[in-house]
Amino acid sequence: MQTDSLPRSEGPVQLAIRMRPPWRFIDEIRRFVESFCACAPGCPEHREAQLAVAVHELVQNAVPRAGQGDVELLLDVDPGIDRVLVEVTNPCTDAEYDELRRRVERMNAQPDALVHYVETMRSAPSHVRGGLGLARIRYEGQLEISLRRDAAKVTVVAQGKLKVPPPRPPEKNAGTTPEAKPCCK
Amino acid sequence: MLQVNQEQFSAKLSPLSAGIRVLFRGNISTPDPASVLNPFVDAVHDRAQESGEREVSVDLKDLEYCNSSGFKSFIHWIRRIKEMPEERRYKLRFLTSSERKWQRTSLLALTVFAEELVEIQR
Numbered sequence: 001m002q003t004d005s006l007p008r009s010e011g012p013v014q015l016a017i018r019m020r021p022p023w024r025f026i027d028e029i030r031r032f033v034e035s036f037c038a039c040a041p042g043c044p045e046h047r048e049a050q051l052a053v054a055v056h057e058l059v060q061n062a063v064p065r066a067g068q069g070d071v072e073l074l075l076d077v078d079p080g081i082d083r084v085l086v087e088v089t090n091p092c093t094d095a096e097y098d099e100l101r102r103r104v105e106r107m108n109a110q111p112d113a114l115v116h117y118v119e120t121m122r123s124a125p126s127h128v129r130g131g132l133g134l135a136r137i138r139y140e141g142q143l144e145i146s147l148r149r150d151a152a153k154v155t156v157v158a159q160g161k162l163k164v165p166p167p168r169p170p171e172k173n174a175g176t177t178p179e180a181k182p183c184c185k
Numbered sequence: 186m187l188q189v190n191q192e193q194f195s196a197k198l199s200p201l202s203a204g205i206r207v208l209f210r211g212n213i214s215t216p217d218p219a220s221v222l223n224p225f226v227d228a229v230h231d232r233a234q235e236s237g238e239r240e241v242s243v244d245l246k247d248l249e250y251c252n253s254s255g256f257k258s259f260i261h262w263i264r265r266i267k268e269m270p271e272e273r274r275y276k277l278r279f280l281t282s283s284e285r286k287w288q289r290t291s292l293l294a295l296t297v298f299a300e301e302l303v304e305i306q307r
Contacts, residue, residue: 049286121298136291168293
């Protein structure tokens with residue numbers, strides 16, 4: 001199909017995927033999301049990889065909790081209101097949800113995404129998997145993270161502006177003190 | 186253990202005439218890559234320490250992706266360097282590819298984590 005002559009819409013574009021584990025789908029989804037964002041109207045070039053990283057980390061977090069259930073991905077890119085939204089939904093026990101909720105609350109209590117990310121790098125045990133992904137999404141993807149609980153499922157919502165400035169080297173001493181300014185927000 | 190060969194990624198030490206270089210390739214996206222990467226970086230660290238390196242090149246040009254669990258191995262490596270007496274510490278120079286757009290943002294945070302030990306080369 002030739003698309004060159006078609007009008008390039010500036011309206012929202014949406015991607016929805018429902019998948020079952022295993023892990024091997026994750027790389028394919030990340031690559032597809034990066035390509036999808038490259039085609040999405042109004043998506044800055046540097047944003048493609050940031051959103052692909054966010055999707056990868058959220059889906060990777062979801063798969064172990066999903067068991068035999070589905071993992072659902074929704075990506076909404078809306079240049080009209082300058083917003084990008086990523087939602088990943090998976091089955092989740094009450095205990096898993098409570099742990100996740102506490103983690104997100106702790107993260108959001110630190111207003112500076114870079115400070116929190118660096119603190120997490122310092123404190124997360126290197127021999128235990130997990131613990132860094134949400135902080136990475138929040139800082140690198142410049143996305144705010146929240147949760148939604150629905151029956152026996154949890155949806156992790158990551159949303160932010162579509163048009164953000166490209167990343168730049170942090171200021172000297174950024175991320176080292178609670179007063180440090182965010183470099184990319 | 187100076188080499189890792191997994192289905193999706195590999196890592197190996199490549200001695201140079203001056204200094205050492207570590208090459209990462211593929212996709213670090215398995216659930217627990219640190220279980221094989223931490224022993225690898227420990228072995229590289231020991232080698233660098235023995236030979237008194239001032240810098241180790243970490244070549245990521247052929248690394249398509251690294252998930253946060255894999256990223257922890259770089260953090261583990263930096264922690265090992267920080268444990269050394271200051272005068273014996275060496276730098277990690279990350280060699281990156283402009284085609285791997287994630288590398289630019291992901292490595293920025295590492296420079297904040299260990300400004301004096303991490304350099305990014307594009």
